[in-house]
Amino acid sequence: MSKYLRKAKPPRVGDAPAVRRSLIAFVLLVGAVLILAPLVVIFVQAFSQGFSTFARTIAQPDTRHAIFMTVATALIAVPINTAFGIAAAWAITKFDFPGKRLLTVVIEIPFSISPIVAGVAYLFVYGLQGVFGPALQAADIKILFALPGIVLASMFVTAPFVARELIPLMQAQGRDLEEAATSLGASGWRTFFSVTLPNIRWAMLYGVVLCNARVMGEFGAVSVVSGNIRGQTNTLPLHVELLYHDYQTVGAFAAASILTALALVTIVAKVILEHQGAGRAGRPMLAGPAVEAKETHQ
Amino acid sequence: MKITLDTVVKTFDTFRAVHGVSLEIESGELIALLGPSGSGKTTILRMVAGLEYADSGSILFGDKDATDIPVRDRGVGFVFQHYALFPHMTVAENIAFGMKVSKRKRSREEIATRVTELLALVRLEGLGDRFPTQISGGQRQRVALARALAVDPRVLLLDEPFGALDANVRRDLRRWLREIHDQLGITTLFVTHDQEEALDLADRVVILEQGRIVQEGTPEEVCRRPNSPFVTKFLGDAHRLVGPVTSGSARVAGGTVAVPSLPDGQAEIFVRPADLSWGEGDIPAEVTRVIDRPDGRRVVVRLEDGTTLELDMPPETRIEKGDRQTLRVRRAHAFPLA
Numbered sequence: 001m002s003k004y005l006r007k008a009k010p011p012r013v014g015d016a017p018a019v020r021r022s023l024i025a026f027v028l029l030v031g032a033v034l035i036l037a038p039l040v041v042i043f044v045q046a047f048s049q050g051f052s053t054f055a056r057t058i059a060q061p062d063t064r065h066a067i068f069m070t071v072a073t074a075l076i077a078v079p080i081n082t083a084f085g086i087a088a089a090w091a092i093t094k095f096d097f098p099g100k101r102l103l104t105v106v107i108e109i110p111f112s113i114s115p116i117v118a119g120v121a122y123l124f125v126y127g128l129q130g131v132f133g134p135a136l137q138a139a140d141i142k143i144l145f146a147l148p149g150i151v152l153a154s155m156f157v158t159a160p161f162v163a164r165e166l167i168p169l170m171q172a173q174g175r176d177l178e179e180a181a182t183s184l185g186a187s188g189w190r191t192f193f194s195v196t197l198p199n200i201r202w203a204m205l206y207g208v209v210l211c212n213a214r215v216m217g218e219f220g221a222v223s224v225v226s227g228n229i230r231g232q233t234n235t236l237p238l239h240v241e242l243l244y245h246d247y248q249t250v251g252a253f254a255a256a257s258i259l260t261a262l263a264l265v266t267i268v269a270k271v272i273l274e275h276q277g278a279g280r281a282g283r284p285m286l287a288g289p290a291v292e293a294k295e296t297h298q
Numbered sequence: 299m300k301i302t303l304d305t306v307v308k309t310f311d312t313f314r315a316v317h318g319v320s321l322e323i324e325s326g327e328l329i330a331l332l333g334p335s336g337s338g339k340t341t342i343l344r345m346v347a348g349l350e351y352a353d354s355g356s357i358l359f360g361d362k363d364a365t366d367i368p369v370r371d372r373g374v375g376f377v378f379q380h381y382a383l384f385p386h387m388t389v390a391e392n393i394a395f396g397m398k399v400s401k402r403k404r405s406r407e408e409i410a411t412r413v414t415e416l417l418a419l420v421r422l423e424g425l426g427d428r429f430p431t432q433i434s435g436g437q438r439q440r441v442a443l444a445r446a447l448a449v450d451p452r453v454l455l456l457d458e459p460f461g462a463l464d465a466n467v468r469r470d471l472r473r474w475l476r477e478i479h480d481q482l483g484i485t486t487l488f489v490t491h492d493q494e495e496a497l498d499l500a501d502r503v504v505i506l507e508q509g510r511i512v513q514e515g516t517p518e519e520v521c522r523r524p525n526s527p528f529v530t531k532f533l534g535d536a537h538r539l540v541g542p543v544t545s546g547s548a549r550v551a552g553g554t555v556a557v558p559s560l561p562d563g564q565a566e567i568f569v570r571p572a573d574l575s576w577g578e579g580d581i582p583a584e585v586t587r588v589i590d591r592p593d594g595r596r597v598v599v600r601l602e603d604g605t606t607l608e609l610d611m612p613p614e615t616r617i618e619k620g621d622r623q624t625l626r627v628r629r630a631h632a633f634p635l636a
Contacts, residue, residue, distance in 0.1 A: 176382035179349055182369050183376040184396035184449055194399070198386040 042260055045253035057254040062231045066239035067258060072147060073235060074215045077154045081215075082208050085162025090196070092163075093170035094178060104167075110159050118156045119224025122149060145227035150235060153221035158214045162207035169203045170196075202274065209270045213263050236262075299359055299452040299485050300325045301346065306355035308341050315341045317509040318355065328479050328486045330496035333506035334532065339489045340457055342506075346487060347455050348372045359452065375446030375484075377456040381438045383430040389441050390426035393417070396449035416444040419478065436467040443475070447482070454479075456488035460495060472499050493533050497521065505529050527566060530631045536568040537607045540635065548632065551601035553581025553624065557632040564635040569627050571596065574609035576617070579626025583607070585619050599625070 015023075047054050057063060088107055092100060110118065124130045126143040136143060143149045177199065181191040197204075219237040226233040234242065236259045243252035301323040308316040316338040323329050331339040344350040346357060348369035356365045364372060383392050390413050397409045404412075417423050420440035422433075430438055439459065446454060459475070460468040476499055479486050490496050496503045497517040504514040513525045524530040527538075541550035543565045546558045555567055576597070583599040586606070590596075595611045607625070611617065 176378050176380060177384060179369075180376070180378060180382040180384075180445075181395070181399070183347060183349070183372075183374060184399060184445065185370050185401070186395070186399040187370065190399050194395070195384055199384075 039260065042253055042256050045249065046257035048253075049250055053250055054254050054257075057248075057251040058258065060251070062234065063239060063251070063255055063258075065231050066234045066236045066255065069147065069150065069234065070216050070236040070259070070262070073151050073154050074212055076151045077158065077215045078208060078212045081155055081158050081211050082162050082204070084159065085164075085166060085207060085211075086200075086204065088163040089166035089170050089200075090192075092167055093173075094175055107160050107163050110157055111164075115153075115157050115218065115220035116224060119153055119221035122153055122156070122221070122225050126152075144225055145229065145233055147233075149225040150222050150233065153225045154215045154218050157218050157221050158211045161211035161214065162204060165203045165207035165210070166200055169200055173199060205270060205273060209266050212266050216259065216262055216266075301453060301485060301487070302358040303342070303346070304356045304358070306342070306345060306352045306357060308338070308345060308350060308353050315509055316345070316352075319506075319509070319511055320355075321504060321511065321514070323485060323487060325485055326483045328476070328499065328501045329488070330500035330503045331487065331489045331506060332491070332493060332496040332503050332532075334491055336508070337506040338509035339491075339506050341509075343455050343457055343487060343489045346453070347374050347376045349376070373449070373452045375449065375451030375454045377439075377442045377446050377454070377459055379458040379461055381430075381442040383438055383441055383445070385430055387429075388426060389422065389428050389430070389433065390417070392430070392441055393426075393444045393448050396445060400449060412448060416448055419447070420444045421474075435463050436471060439463065439471060443478070447484075451484070454484050454486040456486070458489055458491070460492075461490075468495070469498075475499065497533075505532065507532075524631055527568065527633050530568045530633075534570060535608065536570050536631070537605070539567045539569065539605060539607075541565065541567070543632075543634075551581055551603040551605055553579060555581075555627040555630055555632075557630065560632050560634060565632050566635050567627070567630045567632045569607065569630050571608045571610040573627060573629040574607065575626040575628055576609060576611060576615075577623050579624050581625040581627070583623060583625045585617060585621040587619060588617060601625075 088103065091097070092104055123144065125132060126136060126149065127133050128137065141148075143152070177195050178191050181195045182188075186194065217237055218235075219241070222235055223238055223241075226235065226238060228234060228238055228242065230239075230242065236255055240252050240255045240259065243255060301321075303319055303321040305318040305320050306316060307314075307318055319338070319342060321342075331342060333339045341350060345352050348364070348367060352365055356363055358364060359367075359372070384395065387395065393413045393416050394409050397404050397412060413426065414423075417426055420443055422437060422440055422444070425433060425437065430441065433441070443456075443459075456475075460471055463471065472495060488499070497520075500517065502514060503517055503520050505512050505520065507528050513520055513529050515523075520529065521533060524533060530536050531538075539548075539550040539555065541548045541555070541564070543557055543560050543562050545562065546556065546560065548555045548557050548560070548565055548567055550567065555569075557565060557567065581601060583601050585597055586600050587598040588595055589598070590613075594613050595615055595617065597609050597611055597617055599607050599609065601607065609625070
């Protein structure tokens with residue numbers, strides 16, 4: 001009887017089973033309609049006229065070049081922003097200096113500014129009528145309507161990603177570990193690579209993944225500074241839009257599917273890395289629960 | 299290594315944490331810096347370590363001015379309050395870290411041998427492969443100590459070393475730290491807010507209040523001859539009585555207390571629970587509560603003027619709430635009131 005009663009009782013924490021089930025169902029449904037369905041549509045449309053059409057579209061020089069541009073931008077922008085993010089997070093969390101608050105705010109600015117505004121701003125800084133424009137032209141350095149401009153605009157938009165992931169974590173970790181390492185005789189670099197970095201690597205990796213995804217997908221800022229020159233300065237997102245406006249639906253979806261695949265590769269890479277890292281030598285995850293051992297002290 | 303602090307000052311923003319502290323620590327001594335939070339004790343420790351720079355004054359290691367030597371070159375072993383063990387390294391790797399990063403190159407075998415030695419010293423044989431999250435608080439404390447000792451420091455500095463541990467582990471570790479100190483003879487400075495810990499462990503206790511040294515001496519000296527009301531109260535349970543003194547006797551709460559060394563005038567008198575006798579003397583009192591403890595009975599009494607005192611009695615004493623008797627103050631620390 002007590003068994004029966006216990007079954008009928010609602011859980012001590014949380015809501016009744018009915019509430020729980022409908023909540024889960026709601027989330028699954030919305031997730032499927034909002035996120036999963038469009039993803040499926042992209043691949044279905046891309047392959048709607050058979051694989052050969054898909055392959056032919058992808059093999060177009062313009063599309064290939066767009067893929068190259070996107071990957072090249074990511075390969076340049078992501079490492080630089082990662083280094084910037086780590087440096088900024090380190091400076092903010094481990095040192096006291098005047099202007100620290102300001103720096104924290106400045107790092108956040110790209111989050112709140114529309115990317116297109118950033119693009120226009122770059123136009124005025126590096127453009128022909130801009131601040132550095134004439135000097136750059138005189139030196140024959142091409143920034144706008146070329147890869148450097150695209151990289152710069154992408155970097156502006158994604159500057160906060162790594163720092164934002166690291167700052168809360170490093171704040172919570174405090175300076176004790178670094179002080180301990182230094183008091184044991186470690187140099188600044190040694191402390192960073194042996195103590196700081198291993199303790200922030202998962203947050204950093206997550207920041208890198210977010211940053212990479214955003215760099216590859218960035219449209220607004222890049223569309224302003226790239227000039228949309230087909231086969232020269234088009235990145236994949238710009239190319240997708242271009243094909244779509246040309247009524248090349250299959251082409252647009254094929255290019256979009258490549259972009260999606262790149263994003264999926266990033267996420268899979270992250271999962272694999274995490275898995276390997278967590279499994280290596282049985283090291284406990286830092287966020288994992290502490291296993292309290294029995295006190296064996298005599 | 300003898301350590302000398304000469305009028306060391308440290309200010310954080312506008313807060314003066316340490317006011318001109320001068321202190322000499324003899325080679326091989328075990329010193330406790332004792333004070334309430336905010337008394338500047340940790341700041342002093344961190345300045346000796348080189349984790350903070352002094353604004354003025356100097357810190358000497360032996361005869362050498364160490365004020366501007368950065369922490370990594372100072373040769374100090376620092377044990378942090380929360381141990382600061384590297385969570386991604388095993389116990390053995392934590393202990394080996396200082397030797398690996400040292401400017402003095404050691405072979406892999408040399409390091410391994412030393413780690414085994416240290417694990418034995420801190421009685422953690424066989425736990426070298428565990429991670430810090432897999433051992434108990436007391437064990438982490440000992441790993442932190444082994445890690446600090448691994449680099450053969452000239453000075454050992456400990457910041458609230460037992461603060462985060464429970465009472466029994468704390469007492470054991472205290473005795474054990476004393477043994478290690480006697481065995482290694484390394485100059486040791488530790489910070490605590492726990493007077494029992496300081497008196498139990500240290501050769502000499504330095505008591506701080508608001509960034510100044512108010513008294514220093516052996517545990518016996520500071521316990522028997524506290525030089526101020528602050529030190530008297532801080533070192534242990536003490537109740538305060540106030541009254542006028544005439545020819546070596548103070549009138550308090552309807553009775554008298556003998557204060558032979560005090561001049562005439564107002565005085566404050568501190569009495570500890572063990573300094574009072576029930577059923578003697580001439581201070582009328584009424585029992586308001588009896589608290590039983592394993593080693594005796596703590597009796598709370600109220601005096602005529604409303605002051606509350608506590609006294610300790612043997613466990614077999616028969617006494618209960620409402621009993622009235624007189625009290626005698628057998629011993630007291632008295633200070634003239636300015």
